[in-house]
Amino acid sequence: MKKLKALVAAGLAVAMLVGCGSDSGTSGKTFTFASELDIKNLDSSDADDGMSFNAMHACIDGLMGLDKDGKITEALAEKVDVSDDGLTYTFHLRDAKWSNGDAVTANDFVYAWQRIMKKNGNYAYMLGSDGAALVGADEILAKMDNKQDITQADLDKMGVKATDEKTLEVKITRKISYFKELMTFPCYYPINQKFCEEKGDQYAKSAENVLSCGAFVMKTWKPGNKATYEKNKDYWNADAVKIDNLVMNLVQEPKAAATNFEGGKNDFAPINSDLVDKYKDDDSYQTFNEGYLFYLSLNFKTKELANANVRKALSLAINREDFTANILKDGSKAARGFIPAELSTGPDGKDFRDTAATFTAYDTTKAQEALDAGLKELGVSSIKLRLTYGTDESPMDQLATYLQNSFSKLKGLEIEMVATTKQDRIYTKQKNGDYDICCTRWGPDYGDPTTYLNLLLTNNSNNYGKYTSSAFDGKMDQAKQASDDTQRWTYLQEAEKIAMDDYAYIPVFEKGTAVLQNTKVSGLVHKPVGVPYTFTYVDIAE
Known part of the structure; x- marks a missing residue:
């Protein structure tokens, strides 16, 4: 595709003079990142989606x-001391500034972590035993569950304390081998208390209402359109930042993003399966593991889905290999269990998925047999189930259509399609239990199997389908209490088996991503865990 390469080169030449794209109004090196998704939130107490994490982490x-190789390293913490029993972390902060000139202090973390609990933010549970296991956090979460008021005295008992302006002491209830990795996740980011309280309800709702202590300073943000950033001259690691401007083009359909890439207006553009054949032979084409597991959430309050044979039939009816290879064509892989590949490595140095069992299969004969058995147990000749999906979260529409076709081949099963938006899917239908089968996904917050398995705990706030198993909960509790890493790993694999044998959720595929990236661009760090992209080290060759 010589034509494409020539266009990209020409567009880049223009970009080097006036910024990336003639409408950017910037000068110097500009990297333009296209996204099919919008930035929903820049408040670390509320944000819960990957694109918001990208925008926030910028x-x-x-x-x-993360360092330039994607490995965990110190950021605002210059040094970390860990007690002999692994239950106390002392973070010594480096000299760093907010973009209003204030110093970043240990209290910025205390305030932020207390605030997410006061607000009962989407990731508040990550401070409890399902995440960082801070002393006192579970007690606060229990009060939330019981609709009790949270007092400042409750918050002060939590295991986070500023011993001085530059020293943060964190006490946890159990050893966590991946604790430092947790600290890269946005729900643990700092917030400048004075600035936040001055802005009130408008905090983090616009570019002028968010402060920077990272590689870039947000200059403009027009939801649904574009966000622009400039290099933060006061950033503690400013020498590592090679570009002058970062532009995020938001809510760009893949075809439009690819067209803009060809015209030099995007340096990075995700594309969908419809475009793969067009670009797959070009040097700008790349695929990688995105990290998301796409799966079916089943509502156990739906009488028909409370039947194990009905759930088994649904899983066996899905040809995952065909869907990923012939429909998506973007590097996605058929899911073998609820823990994706390339997420976590065990004490034996092997990937979790490589040593755990495979729980998915495609067999239409056995699927029909299971459904027939389920219908007999229910005392009916047929059932009707709703299949809910978001049309604005690609490729959910492709998945839903494929599933409808697959399920409709089962005699005695009728599928009603319920098309909606991602926001409505999660915050209305799933949270209120108004669904039967829901196409959903989860991106790992940290590199440990519990980031997925915790979703199935009886009291987990994201367990919308209300799956409950004392055997599963007990095995997860054993894993929490295990002092030996090898034994813990065994408990986690046993827990996954319990849930998958129950068809608690139905894993479908591990999402791959096909993108076009300017061949002169280097240093964009992608991780399938936590914040998807780190822009700090991006460079563009002259």
Whole structure:
């Protein structure tokens, strides 16, 4: 595709003079990142989606971060001391500034972590035993569950304390081998208390209402359109930042993103399966593991889905290999269990998925047999189930259509399609239990199997389908209490088996991503865990 390469080169030449794209109004090196998704939120107490994490991390650092090779390293923490029993972490902060000139202090973390609990933010549970296991956090979460007021005295008992302006002491209830990695996640980011309280309800709702202590300073943000950033001259690691401007083109359909890439207006553009054949032989084409597991959430309050044979029939009816290879064509892989490949490595140095069992299969004969058995147990000749999906979260529409076709081949099963938006899917239908089968996904917050398995705990706030198993909960509790890493790993694999044998969720595929990236661009760090992209080290060759 010589024509494409020539266009990209020409567009880049223009970009080097006036920024990337003639409408950017910037000068110097500009990297333009296209996204099919919008930025929903820049408040670390509320944000819960990957694109918001990308936008937030561009301008805010955590205690820990990633180096240019994607490995965990110190960020706002210059040094970390860990007690002999592994239950106390002392973070010594480096000299760093917010973009209003204030110093970043240990209290910025205390305030942020207390605030997410006061607000009962989407990731508040990550401070409890399902995440960082802070002392006192589970007690606060229990009060939330019981609709009790949270007092400042409750918050002060939580295991996070500023011993001085530059020292943060964190006490946890159990040893966590991946604790430092947790500290890269946005729900643990700092917030400048004075600035936040001055802005009130408008905090983090616009570019002028968010502060930076990261690689870039947000200059403009027009939801549904574009966000622009400039290099933060006061960033503690400013020498590592090679570009002058970062532009995020938001809510760009893949075809439009690819067209803009050809015209030099995008340096990075995700594309969908419809475009793969067109670009797959070009040097700009790349695929990689995105990290998301796409799966079916089943509502156990739906009488028909409370039947194990009906759930088994649904899983056996899905040809995952065909869907990923012939429909998506973007590097996605058929799911073999609820823990994706390339997520976590066990004490034996092997990937979790490589040593765990495979729980998915395609067999239409056995699927029909299971459904027939389920219908007999229910005392009916047929059932009707709703299949809910978001039309604005690609490739959910492709998945839903494929599933409808697959399920409709089963005699005695009728599928009603319920098309909606991602926001409505999650915050209305799933949270209120108004669904039967829901196409959903989960991106790992950290590199450990519990980031997925915790979703199935009886009291987990994201367990919308209300799956409950004392055997599963007990096995997860054993894993929490295990002092030996090998034994813990065994408990986690046993827990996954319990849930998958129950068809608690139905895993479908591990999402791959096909993208076009300017061949002169280097240093974009992608991780299938936590914040998807780190822009700090991006460079563009002259």
